[in-house]
Amino acid sequence: MGIQDELRETVEKLVQPGKGILAADESHPTIAKRFKAIGVESTEENRREYRSLILSTPGLGDFISGVILFEETLGQKSLDETPIPMLLESQGIVPGIKVDKGKKPLVNAPGEEITYGLDGLDDRLEIYKNQGARFAKWRDVFHITDTLPSQQAIEANAEMLARYAALCQAIGVVPIVEPEVLIDGDHTIERCARVSEEVLNGVFQALYRHRVQLEYMILKPSMVTPGKDSPKASPEDVAKATLSVFHRVVPAAVPGINFLSGGQTPDEATRNLNAINGHGPQPWELSFSYGRALQEPAQHAWAGRLENSAATQQAMLKRARLNGAARSGSYTPDMEE
Template sequence: MDHIGQMQRTIERLTSPGRGILAADESYPTITRRLSDHGIESTEENRRFYRGLLASTPGIGEYVSGIIFFEETLGQRNDDGVMIPAACEQQDIVPGIKVDKGVVELAGSGGEKVTQGLDNLGDRLDGYRDQGALFTKWRNVYSITNGTPGVQALEANAEVLARYAAIAQSRGMVPIVEPEVLMDGDHDMARCAEVTEAAQSTVFAALRRHNVILEYIILKPNMVLPGKSQPRPSPEVCAEETLRVLRRTVPAAVPTINFLSGGQTSEEATANLNAMNRAGGAKPWVLSFSYSRALQNPVQAAWNGDPANKEAAQRAFLHRARLNSLARKGEYDPSMEQASV
């Protein structure tokens, strides 16, 4: 299949009705921190067991269209001896791969960050594709203070994100473009909206500059929310403010916007996505999820590092994924939180 045809097929699968993306691509330090929150040691075997458990949850393909993995996972097998990417394909779930190498200080910026990982990216993508990955992810982070992000950080991050996306598409892989404005801080919603609009506007200008085909990307943005120390807005207010920014910045050619959960509780992330899909006004894109913590936290709590809890953990995953599937259709209600799978 040619590269355009491959990307078209991947987008069609990832945007199929009622489904969204699981981000299970935590780096070694991040997965260690997440598991330790539940008293679980981050050994290679525990990571293999856990990520295999996610990909092999019976029926999960009804609600999850893609899973982003960390590179370690592409070479691991589940408990049935099936390679984890192949186990995804058995349920019509597209395997994906995180390809950035984390953030470093942006020289000359006074301490702001830029994402690294462009070196040898094309060669790495060839290897990941051979292991079954069909889409990719690259994350930028933007911290909000009174004076940041500055123009230098906005433009440097947009440039590397666009270069990454162009390289991914040259391999026939669909790039997730993730400009995350962090929730850390005491800023209000208006400041988050201002920074989010600036970040996304700069990213799309760079994508055009690098001839990235917008029809074959996935945007993974933050929702417009105040800093963690501020009171939480209603889902309707979050939806209104987020959609206003998206309408200003995201071309209708982009097929799908899959939000990150970014520090929200599982329930908050689901309710906010639901409110966006219920809101009126123009929405030319699919509005779905690409959650990490908001999907996985209940699963890790149920698993607790004990193989005997595998089925309970899979039930928790199926339940959480089903609620987000309903939110993608605007059919979620908080009363469903207590219902059994």
């Protein structure tokens, strides 16, 4: 199978109707913070146990098309000694991998950041692909204030995303391009919309420059929402603002938009996705790629105890099923019960 065929096959699997992507790629510091909240130490064995439980949830493949893994997890085996990529493939789920190396301050741009990890990425991608990964993810973040993000930050981060995406496609790995407009702050939904449009415009200009094939990538953006320190917007307001921005700047050639949850609660992320899809068919498949918004109930159910396996998997499947319904605009709040 040629590279183009590999890319096409992976994309088709990732954008299946009724399904979304699970982000289970938390770095060691992030997973330690999540585990601390439930009173669990973040050891390699505890991480393996928890991730093995959620990824082996019976029926998960009915609602999850792909899972973004952390490098450690990609090389691990499940509790029954099945390699994690094989475990996912047995449920029809595509294994993916987070490839960026985290963010640092952007030089000469106070208050802004840039993501690192391009050095040696081509070699790492070959290794990850041999381990079973068929898609990758790279995240850049954009802070919102009255003056941020600057054009310098937008262009610098967009360049990194585009170079990463080009490297992925060159070896047959589908890139998930994640420009996260952070929810931190007290900005209005209107301010978020303006920044989101500027960021996405910069990202697609960079993708064009690097000749990234838009048909073989997935966009993982933020929804357009007010800052977390501002009054919340209704799901309908979020839907209208988000779709308005995306219609202006996201080319129809992009097959799928899988929203990040970005600080939203599990039910809030589901309600907002449902409202967006309630507006009917769009040029792209509109789905989810949630981390905490999918996993938080399962983590609390698990609480570091293997005897809670059934409850953990039930909680995981429930949120996956609810977001699968929101994928088509058929979610209703009574389904939470």
